[in-house]
Amino acid sequence: MSEAKEEDSQQTSAISFLHGKTRKKLYKILKGGEIILSEIPGKYAGWRPGKIFGRLDCRSGMRMKKENRVFFHTWDDAVEEGYRPCKKCKPTPED
Numbered sequence: 788m789s790e791a792k793e794e795d796s797q798q799t800s801a802i803s804f805l806h807g808k809t810r811k812k813l814y815k816i817l818k819g820g821e822i823i824l825s826e827i828p829g830k831y832a833g834w835r836p837g838k839i840f841g842r843l844d845c846r847s848g849m850r851m852k853k854e855n856r857v858f859f860h861t862w863d864d865a866v867e868e869g870y871r872p873c874k875k876c877k878p879t880p881e882d
């Protein structure tokens with residue numbers, strides 16, 4: 788659990804780090820009950836305290852604190868985690 792705690796303390800959702808001379812961006816992707824770091828950006832953005840997910844450009848999503856944001860690669864991933872679609876931006880599985 789100490790690893791998860793460390794992730795929570797990160798101030799940014801997209802974490803950059805130096806890998807050799809290549810700077811890679813990693814995204815916090817919620818999948819199968821745990822947060823993984825992926826180079827592939829999520830398709831949907833989730834808000835952990837409210838368990839709501841929406842489009843990446845959702846206006847209410849933009850106001851979320853970054854440390855509370857997670858991302859999903861697929862609609863099913865979000866639904867399986869118990870997240871509800873945002874009522875403002877109304878994401879659809881086809882997005």
Ligand SMILES: [Zn+2]
Pocket residue numbers: 840841842845846847848873874875876877
């Ligand atoms: Zn939204």
